[in-house]
Amino acid sequence: MKFIIVFVALFAFALAAPSDLVRLESEVGPESFQYAFETSDGTKSEAEGHLNNQGTEQEGIAVRGSYSFVADDGQTYTVEYVADENGFQPQGAHLPVAPEA
Numbered sequence: 001m002k003f004i005i006v007f008v009a010l011f012a013f014a015l016a017a018p019s020d021l022v023r024l025e026s027e028v029g030p031e032s033f034q035y036a037f038e039t040s041d042g043t044k045s046e047a048e049g050h051l052n053n054q055g056t057e058q059e060g061i062a063v064r065g066s067y068s069f070v071a072d073d074g075q076t077y078t079v080e081y082v083a084d085e086n087g088f089q090p091q092g093a094h095l096p097v098a099p100e101a
Contacts, residue, residue: 019043042070052084060085 019039026035031054036046047065052058062084070076079092 042068042076044068058085 019041021037022040023036023038025037027033028035032048032050034046034048036044038044045065045067047063049061049063049065052060052062062082064082066078066080068076068078077092077094079090079095081088081090083089
């Protein structure tokens, strides 16, 4: 059920965009999902996720993906991320990096 909610939210985002959808791929299973989409304005997103520790108190979704978009300044910005039990962990050339302890 969690995967369906994630997929529907991402699909709604893609359809709500003012640009035309030029590519959409998705596969949703009971314990995993993957999707990719691209719009005519250069926005792209793809992700894959799977259920970890099914049936336990530590059950949770782990997702790995990326998205990119063309900003008003004409630059394409890309973010790669992992989202799991450790939270959302984005990386991108334009994002600040936390100093190591």
